[in-house]
Every structure is written in structure tokens, then in C-alpha cells.
Amino acid sequence: MPRYIQIDQFMKYVRLANPTFERRSRSGLRPLIDILNDNTCNLSKVHQALHKLRPGSVAKYCDAIWYLQATYPGLLYMVLPMGPLGKTNAAQYTKTPLLPNYDPSTRPPRRHKPPSRMLNQTVEQWLLKTPGTIGIMLIHLSDFQGQMNDMFNGRRVVDHMNSVLRIGQLRGCDLLCLFMKGDPVCSQLAATAKAFGGRKMDVRCSQRHMGARRIEYRNFANAHDNVVVMGFDANICVNANLFGAPEKLPDGSFVPPLTSMTNVVTSRAVLVTDGVIFPFSKSTTKGNMAC
Structure with missing residues (x-):
């Protein structure tokens, strides 16, 4: 060669x-x-x-x-040691059906709690080695947030996000950008997101946290074996999308959390938040987020 x-x-x-x-x-x-x-x-x-x-x-x-x-054509992927991963260590949540008593509207809420584990590799490394259909989801990243400058393993959250998008695009992943208003993604991510071309879908869902209110979002989740999630705010919007919130579909059923429809991979380094990640209820009890 x-x-x-x-x-x-x-x-x-x-x-x-x-x-x-x-x-x-x-x-x-x-x-x-x-x-x-x-x-x-x-x-x-x-x-x-x-x-x-x-x-x-x-x-x-x-x-x-x-x-x-x-x-590189034909190169077999290998996970190369790169020292302590810290907050770049990816977490995976396994697709799990909702329990019959699922009810995020109760107090305390009965939310979805899928099994989770740390993968001992970055999201990019996971993307490079994982077969099957993979989607990437950006949640409420229309505006640049100050915490996107937070540093993990020597680079900012926004740099980690662009890195994941870049590798995902090269690997043929699909992209869904969930937004409430304005542009689907902020200017700091726009060029990398645009590179997905026809594999990029913008889904606007105003006022509510959970994108699964929209059929396009649910179809995207169901069409992929795994979905990588990045977004703002990890305490509220991302948390609600992954594990549920007291929001309902027109038929009166609860909007399904993403982890009931597909496997989810994320890491602390690609989630935007201020401080420790807690459940959607903002309780100080241990939340669902493994990362």
C-alpha cells in the first residue's frame, strides 16, 4: 500500500x-x-x-x-492506552423496558433506572470499535454555555464534543439535534455538525424537555442500536430525556425516556452542567447518571 x-x-x-x-x-x-x-x-x-x-x-x-x-483502509481498531481517563471515561446505559409502575409524576418520582456501567474507554474509542447502527444526539446546544469551557483531561467540553462529532461523522453515524428555539446547534459546533450532511436531522421541541414528544425523535431512537448523547443541562434536559420526566403524549401516556428505546453512551466530558449531576427532581439523593 x-x-x-x-x-x-x-x-x-x-x-x-x-x-x-x-x-x-x-x-x-x-x-x-x-x-x-x-x-x-x-x-x-x-x-x-x-x-x-x-x-x-x-x-x-x-x-x-x-x-x-x-x-486508514482496513486498519483493525485497537484501544491504545492513554493514561487515566478521568471524566472522559464513557458510561453506557442498557436499553430496558419501562416497569409497569413507571410514573415520574409521583413524589418521589418513579423514574426509569436502566443498568449502567463504565466502559473504560472514551466515547471516541467506543465509536471506533462498535458495530451496528449508531446515532449521535445533541440536546439543547443552540447556545454556547459558559460550562462548555470546563476542562477535562486537558481540553474543554466543547472540544470533546467536536471530537466525538468528528469521529462519529467519519464512522457513518447519524446525527439528531434537539433544540427549543434559534439555531439547532451553536456556532462552536455548527461546522462539525454540518459535515454530517444528509445524515443530520434537526428536531424542534419547544417549551418541554423531552424530545420523545416528537415522532422523529422516537423513530431515530428506535432505528439505532446505540445513541451517543451530548448536551445541556445534564441536571435537567439530558437527565429528563434519558430517564424520564412528568410529560405526556397526546394519548395520555408518559413520554418514553431514551433509555427505554435504545442503548445510550455518554460521558461527563460531553455533558454541560454546573456542579454535581443530580436527578431531574434536583434532589440531593444519588441520581441515575453513572458518569
């Missing part, structure tokens, strides 16, 4: 991560770059070079490495 055709874009992500790349010393990424630039480049050589990278290099140049893994 000849030189990696996407090497220029790969190097763009390298230099975005480190504007002074190799000005003073040889980078641990250099052996991989030399292989990608060589006309004898092949799968085996790329695979071996990736395995030799140190966790610090993987963490620093993750955008470039994930881009390579998503675009």
Missing part, C-alpha cells in the same frame, strides 16, 4: 495538539509519521507503530490517532 493518502490532515491534527511539534526534539510520534509517509506503508507496519506509542503520546495526539484509525 502506498503513502497514507490522508497524511496532511493527520499532520494538521498533530500540529493543532502541539504547535511547536519537533522544533527542539524528535517526537515519539516520528516513527509512525515516517511509516505513513513511506511508499512501502502497509497495515502491519502501521499497526506495530501504533502499539509502540507511549500513553502520553496517545493522549496528547489523540485527535490525530483517532483520525488515522477512522480513515
Whole structure:
């Protein structure tokens, strides 16, 4: 196989991560770059070079490495060690039918409580390795929120969101943008969301938290084996969409929470909130959010 055709874009992500790349010393990424630039480049050589990278290099140049893994033809995906994941560790909620006594309108509310687990990988790593149909959902991100500047593992929430969108688009995922008013997504996410083209759906649902009031939202959830969720506010809007709220459909039944329709993956690093994540009721008791 000849030189990696996407090497220029790969190097763009390298230099975005480190504007002074190799000005003073040889980078641990250099052996991989030399292989990608060589006309004898092949799968085996790329695979071996990736395995030799140190966790610090993987963490620093993750955008470039994930881009390579998503675009190099035939490359078998591997979860490369990148040190402590912290709040970038992805959580998965397993699709679970609603119990007969589900009733988020009671006090205390009887909300949906699907099984959850930490995946010990980032959302991007999970996207790169998971088969089946995957959707990505942005919840109420029409405006840039101050907490989108919060830092997790060296970069802002908005940067983590753009990273997930970028890898999701390369992997062929579909995108649903749930919004109340204004633009479907804020300008800081607009370009990455636009790249989905015809795989992007905008769903406006005014005044209420739960997008499943709309048939388009429910169809999107039911059409995908897994849905990655990012959004604002994790304490209210995201929490209500995932686990339920006292909102009803025209037939009088409760609006179904997303985790009753599909598996959900998210992480603290792609959720916008101020402080600790609590249940929709704002009680200080332990909530549903595993991340």
C-alpha cells in the first residue's frame, strides 16, 4: 500500500495538539509519521507503530490517532492506552423496558433506572470499535454555555464534543439535534455538525424537555442500536430525556425516556452542567447518571 493518502490532515491534527511539534526534539510520534509517509506503508507496519506509542503520546495526539484509525483502509481498531481517563471515561446505559409502575409524576418520582456501567474507554474509542447502527444526539446546544469551557483531561467540553462529532461523522453515524428555539446547534459546533450532511436531522421541541414528544425523535431512537448523547443541562434536559420526566403524549401516556428505546453512551466530558449531576427532581439523593 502506498503513502497514507490522508497524511496532511493527520499532520494538521498533530500540529493543532502541539504547535511547536519537533522544533527542539524528535517526537515519539516520528516513527509512525515516517511509516505513513513511506511508499512501502502497509497495515502491519502501521499497526506495530501504533502499539509502540507511549500513553502520553496517545493522549496528547489523540485527535490525530483517532483520525488515522477512522480513515486508514482496513486498519483493525485497537484501544491504545492513554493514561487515566478521568471524566472522559464513557458510561453506557442498557436499553430496558419501562416497569409497569413507571410514573415520574409521583413524589418521589418513579423514574426509569436502566443498568449502567463504565466502559473504560472514551466515547471516541467506543465509536471506533462498535458495530451496528449508531446515532449521535445533541440536546439543547443552540447556545454556547459558559460550562462548555470546563476542562477535562486537558481540553474543554466543547472540544470533546467536536471530537466525538468528528469521529462519529467519519464512522457513518447519524446525527439528531434537539433544540427549543434559534439555531439547532451553536456556532462552536455548527461546522462539525454540518459535515454530517444528509445524515443530520434537526428536531424542534419547544417549551418541554423531552424530545420523545416528537415522532422523529422516537423513530431515530428506535432505528439505532446505540445513541451517543451530548448536551445541556445534564441536571435537567439530558437527565429528563434519558430517564424520564412528568410529560405526556397526546394519548395520555408518559413520554418514553431514551433509555427505554435504545442503548445510550455518554460521558461527563460531553455533558454541560454546573456542579454535581443530580436527578431531574434536583434532589440531593444519588441520581441515575453513572458518569
